Amino acid sequence: MTLTDDLRAAVGERHVLSDPELRAPYETDWSGRFHGEAALVVRPGTTDEVAAVLAACRRAGAPVVPQGGNTGLVGGGVPRGGEVVLSLGRLDDVGVPDLATAQVELGAGATLGALQAAARAAGLDAAMDFGARDSATLGGIVACDSGGVRALRHGTARARVAGLEAVLGDGTVVRRMSGLLKDNAGLNLPALLVGSEGTLGVVTRVRWRLAAPPRRRVAVLVALDSLDEVVGLVGRLRTEVPSLEAVELLLPEGIAFTCEYLGVPSPVRDAAAYVLAEAVGAQDPTEELAAVVPDDALLADDTATRERLWRLRETLTEAIAAAGIPHKFDVGVPIARLAEFLERVPPAVEAAAPGSRTFQFGHLGDGNVHVNVLGPEPGDEAADEAVLRLAAEVGGTISAEHGVGVAKARWLHLIRSDAEIAAMRSIKRALDPDGVLNPGVMLPGTASPAASATTHL
Incomplete structure (x- = not known):
């Protein structure tokens, strides 16, 4: 049997894509800068199917590129030329949050937006947010240790992961999904896999830590006359506003570009820099925030006004991509x-x-x-x-x-010493000895062996 036959047996014929038109959406990343041709695109629907796919690819010597929502910006989730793309979009189930632990289990293909909706329905908060919420998936978020605008208060993905299930390069499934707050029995494999960018294993399920929802939110947009003032304001916000959740930076060219793209006037005066901050709490944090910012700052304590301020920040990426x-x-x-x-x-x-x-x-x-x-x-x-x-x-x-x-x-x-890079390579060899998982990503000099593998399709 060929690799194609093995993959069809594992996931079903309709979930092995070989037609160039069907493969195309999986072959270019969100930025448009990185792209390549995939040998095949495979769409497993269960963890067992992921394991079968990786085992088959290992036997065939075929390199694999794991892919979530394909919102990546550094070329790590798209083929470089001839790899098998392993799309995790069908693993999109979202469990019912456990109120006793404030945790929820979900598949790697579930979007951040779906996680947020499930958390809200249970009276909790997902404790993470960014613009690509409706397309970025939890597997990719964990694999890249994503952060977003609320990492200041809630940490990056690493701080939210209470457990993981993943498949190693040989098809072995590893699970640590108990969600125990204290469990130091042996090495913490989830911590090792978070941020590994699909080079050590393919994340298939996540147990996520939720947070208590804030009752009140207040945002403020501050115009400042120098970059040094920006640094000073950040220091005051961090030390004097305990309810602080997000602090974002915009510069004049970004504000002007976004306003031009949206066709709206700028809501603030000309300045050297702009700080968009948001505070949250069980009580109204308006006075706490207002005491730190200048008198001409734009305070927004209602949903519509806050959304207009955040639109300036979140739309900038869209405006740049359109240009x-x-x-x-x-x-x-x-x-x-x-x-x-x-x-x-x-x-x-x-x-x-x-x-x-x-x-x-x-x-x-x-x-x-x-x-x-x-x-x-x-x-x-x-x-x-x-x-x-x-x-x-x-x-x-x-x-x-x-x-x-x-x-x-x-x-x-x-930014990493020779010793650190050597240690990373050793871990990679231990968990993926055949080098089939995302070759060429993260570690320099790990070129993909795709060219020799595609002859066995």
């Missing part, structure tokens, strides 16, 4: 050097890619800056190198929440 194929750099920098980084990025990008347009925004509370560059061709990495080297130079990281993927693998050495 071209952006180079997207999700970096993290120390708050103390944030102003320096923000000031140095535009000239660094201009020197590397003259005539480009640079947009910077992101999550101020955790130093996560999203640098978006319009202009360079998708394969031109000059701006990539300039921004990533600058992030490392100021003591930051080349990836804060989107992952390393294939886009940043060759710069991993900037």
Whole structure:
């Protein structure tokens, strides 16, 4: 039997896609920058089917690219040329939240939006949010250790995972789904798999920690006259507003670009930078927030006004994507050097890619800056190198929440020592000795063996 026959036997003929038109939606990532041709797209519907698919691919020597909602931005969830794409979208069940533990089990293909809806129905909160909520899936969120706008208060995916089920490269299923708050019997395999970007195992189920829902939300948009003032305000918000949940950064070019895209006037005065903050609590946090921000800040204590303020932040990504194929750099920098980084990025990008347009925004509370560059061709990495080297130079990281993927693998050495990278390679060999899981992702020099595998389809 061929690999195609084995896969059809495992998941059913209609869930093994070989037609180029049917494969196409799985072959390009959300940014439009990374794409490749898949040998096949396989859509298992159960954990056992995932295990059967991986076992078959291992026997055939066929590399596998796990894919969730395909909202990735670093090329880690799409084929590079000839791999089998393992789509987890059919594993989309969402359980009933357990009120006693404030936890819920769900399949890796369930979206963040579905998790949020289930939590709300139970009187709880999902404790995570970002713009791609209706397409990003829990498996991908966990695999990339995503964060979003509420990570300041609730942490990244790593802090929310109470248990995992995953399939290793040889088809072995590992489960740790008890959700026990205290369980230090042996190594914590879920913690190892979180953030591994599908290189160690394929996440199939997640047990997620929920949170108590806030009764009141208040947002504020603050215009500031210097980047140094931004850093000062973040410090005051963190120390003087215990109910703080989110602190976001927007710069003038981003505000103007979004307003032009939406066809609306800017709601704030001209300034050097803008901070969008939100506080939540059982009691009204308006006075607590108002005591810290300037008098001309825009306070929004009703849902409609808050949504209009957040629309400025969330629509910027959409507006940039509508203008071209952006180079997207999700970096993290120390708050103390944030102003320096923000000031140095535009000239660094201009020197590397003259005539480009640079947009910077992101999550101020955790130093996560999203640098978006319009202009360079998708394969031109000059701006990539300039921004990533600058992030490392100021003591930051080349990836804060989107992952390393294939886009940043060759710069991993900037922020990880030779010893650390060697240890990562050892773990990879231990859990995926045949190298079938997402080759080329995260670790430099792990090229995909796809070309030799496709002859056995």
